[in-house]
Amino acid sequence: MDNSIFNPTQQEQDISSKIVAGLERISEVFKVLLWEKAKLVGLSPIQIQILIFIAFHKRELCNVSHLAKEFNVTKPTISDAIRALNRKGMISKDFSSSDNRSYTLQLTESGKKMVTQTNDFAMPLKKQIDNFNESELTGLLNTLSNLIYKLNYNGVLTVQRTCYGCKYYQKNKETNYCNLLQKILMTTEIRLDCPEYEEKANG
Ligand code: SF4
Incomplete structure (x- = not known):
């Protein structure tokens, strides 16, 4: 336990441990910033992430299986989020692919509008990085x-x-x-x- 990455004494002796601890701290930034935005617009963090992902990626990647991999969550978690976004009229399902049991996701006009309100959530981090x-x-x-x-x-x-x-x-x-x-x-x-x-x- 003494040589745990998360033991500050170990960090003093090993720069890699210090860097990992730093990366863990930075990963909190995304949670905090996403939650702030989520509260503001009345969506969950994963719903915001899904909308932004669909806005900027090709259709082949905008399906339940890929989104589950992309965000390291289960397919039921993605399906729940999609159901909620669909109910709110922000996404639509396109069943026109060869396998008509699967579908790809598209943004509706209201989904696109929500993306313009949320896709700047990481700006406070970018502003700091711009100073390097x-x-x-x-x-x-x-x-x-x-x-x-x-x-x-x-x-x-x-x-x-x-x-x-x-x-x-x-x-x-x-x-x-x-x-x-x-x-x-x-x-x-x-x-x-x-x-x-x-x-x-x-x-
Ligand atoms: S090597 Fe691949 S990933 Fe890199 S720019 Fe070319 S196509 Fe894109």
């Missing part, structure tokens, strides 16, 4: 993209859409290359949520 200088930002992005990829590769994070796990990504010596966009990717151009992402065969 360019090399700090580049370093942070580099660390985050690598961490997300490795956590996904090791089965901890269910979903990721970074270049490193994409079938179009190629490492040429020290440079990153996208075979779809046919260009070298600078560190700042590595994407964390690429619309064209396709998972590479071996993760």
Whole structure:
């Protein structure tokens, strides 16, 4: 127990423990900010997350199975949230795919309006990050993209859409290359949520 990441004495001896404790603290920011917004607009945090996700992602990802993976909750939890959003007239179900038991989700006009009221919930965090200088930002992005990829590769994070796990990504010596966009990717151009992402065969 002495060497627990959450033991402050251990943190003094091990920088990785300190960083993990810091990341845990930052994860609280999302909970707090989402709850503030949720109270304001009368939706639950997961309902807000679903609306924002649908607004900015391709249709193939806007279904119960994927949303459950995306937000690490059960399918019944997503189904409940969808039922509530449907009742409130913010989303509609599209059954036109080949398998007519499954459906994709779309925003209604009122859903789109709600997205404009809620999608700035993380702004207080962005404002702080904007104050970092360019090399700090580049370093942070580099660390985050690598961490997300490795956590996904090791089965901890269910979903990721970074270049490193994409079938179009190629490492040429020290440079990153996208075979779809046919260009070298600078560190700042590595994407964390690429619309064209396709998972590479071996993760
Ligand atoms: S398609 Fe997107 S995720 Fe894949 S390598 Fe290119 S930029 Fe990165």
